[in-house]
Amino acid sequence: MSRQETLYNEWINLPQSYKRAFSLLFSDLPLDFKLKKSIEIQGFNELTEVQTRAITKGLLGQDLMVASKTGSGKTLGFLVPAINRLLTQKPLSKRDPRVLVLAPTRELAKQVFMVAKKLIQNTRLSCALVVGGENFNTQAKYLKKNPDIVIGTAGRIADHIDAKHVFFNGLELLILDEADRMLELGFSSQLSLIHEQANHRKRQTMMFSATVDSAEMSRMTDNLLNSPEKIVIDKVSVPHTGIEQRFYLSDHVDHKDKQLLALLRLSARQQAIVFTATRDDTARIQTALNENGHNALFLHGELLQNQRNAVLNDFLNNKADVLVTTDLAARGLDIRNVALVINYDLPKHADEYIHRIGRTGRAGDNGIALSLVGKRDWWSFKAIQTRLMQSFKFSELEDFPARFKGLVSPKKQAQKPLIDKNQKCNKASEKTVGKAKIVRKKHEANAIDIGSMPMKKKRKAED
Structure with missing residues (x-):
């Protein structure tokens, strides 16, 4: 042996x-x-x-x-x-x-x-x-x-x-x-x-x-x-400790665009992945990033296979510093230089959030995951907190503060305070003070109850 x-x-x-x-x-x-x-x-x-x-x-x-x-x-x-x-x-x-x-x-x-x-x-x-x-x-x-x-x-x-x-x-x-x-x-x-x-x-x-x-x-x-x-090996619902997570409140699309540019600060040979909810946003954001000095690529499922291969090869070979993508790249990509993941939109499912941020902090390295939370992202954010069993405090960009502070749960919104019956009676009596009381004459129906609905029956003529 x-x-x-x-x-x-x-x-x-x-x-x-x-x-x-x-x-x-x-x-x-x-x-x-x-x-x-x-x-x-x-x-x-x-x-x-x-x-x-x-x-x-x-x-x-x-x-x-x-x-x-x-x-x-x-x-x-x-x-x-x-x-x-x-x-x-x-x-x-x-x-x-x-x-x-x-x-x-x-x-x-x-x-x-x-x-x-x-x-x-x-x-x-x-x-x-x-x-x-x-x-x-x-x-x-x-x-x-x-x-x-x-x-x-x-x-x-x-x-x-x-x-x-x-x-x-x-x-x-x-x-x-x-x-x-x-x-x-x-x-x-x-x-x-x-x-x-x-x-x-x-x-x-x-x-x-x-x-x-x-x-x-x-x-x-x-x-x-x-x-x-x-x-x-471990609880997959919990990202490893080498990934720092931060969340930022956002007001609208234009506000998110400005926040994204402020957050995309990469040092030499570092790369970032930006996740969006729609295919249209991948191309739009990629254009905006290139206009602001970044070398960005976009990826989504509607591209032909040879186009997708070319994009991934260029990103893997460090020919671009930012990849803007849908959840197509949330699993499987193993790129050591990805130091930053940004969720421009949060995914619908909390598990997909874990896979997204897992693109950074690979093989024991540290990474940063930043997420923008607008009105449409709010319930996804709450689901992520529940899934990870963590309560996250929001960070803030000084130059781009948000007016949006969160949404109230529909259940809580539906729970209106109950008014006591006595209070209702008192309010009704206050309204009738000084007003003439209207009395309506009641007309009794000569009827016999059949089932639950009173119905009239004709009396038989007396001999």
Whole structure:
């Protein structure tokens, strides 16, 4: 037994309290030497907590259900054990892909693909990216070459299954990244189809998600996983302590525009992401920022795939200092230079706020998240406070103070003070003083009550 395997076995048997006190190095893991070399070249040394627990269990071939917040290093947590398996074990089939990694968006799939390519660069393994927005026939040609690893989106993979361009009878690992987001986007039927194509006892499945406690996630876990090891690193509803959060009240759009320019103060080689609610605002704000000395780009879902790729590549390569985007970039982007996230508009859902601000403070770095709160953002702000179980005080920009101070809850507004009956009578008597009392003569109806409504009946004529 090698030194690495001895260390690894000792680590596995340590109590969890000891594991948290000591850090594990990639060099200590029993990995194939080619994979170790690639990891070393990429500059990865010490494992994060999610990597430690996911990789050590994943190397043993166990199914995993992992919950961890963004920026914790999940990508290496599933790619390292997957690639190590391909390098150290014989394939189940010579034709089918051995590993399938599914991501909710094209951008996240592409980012995982780039990491995988770097990890297999010293090996004979091949990798293919299969996402929507790219040429379908070209992807079919790639799939016919039998790549070892396929990384893509569930919708496009399902399309290729229907077209019989790819088969997963020999699939060894199925990996779902951001599984909760895939369900939100409506990919449950495609996931079921993919699962059925590779439903055999030798398949290992690893599922990574921000949340695991929903009913839909539980059903998905029961369907796809076989006695999984459940790993919950921390409360995903709480951003890590390295992100400073500040909130500013805003009066209207023009006021927000001025506040945004005042808040966008970046030092050399730092970048910022500005999140908006609408696609139209991304282009409008990008133009305004460029007119005021910034080098900004905009991104939203209506752009063609090649346009989206170009924008992300330019931002990743530090050719722009600000990216103005919708929630399209709220998950998956891993850009070390993003020191600042600004919510021009708050998202409707509190969980999406957590994913947004998780674009900064990556891999242990510190970051700042600033949010503008107008009338339309108020109830989102209250939901965020409830979700995070925190009460935030508002900061203020001296040059751009806000007149808006918040909204009253509709329930509180509906609760009017009750007036005592005696007070009503007194008010009524005060109004009648000095006025003649009007007496109306009552007319009695010669009627018999039938049910709840008095009705008149004709009397029978007397003989």
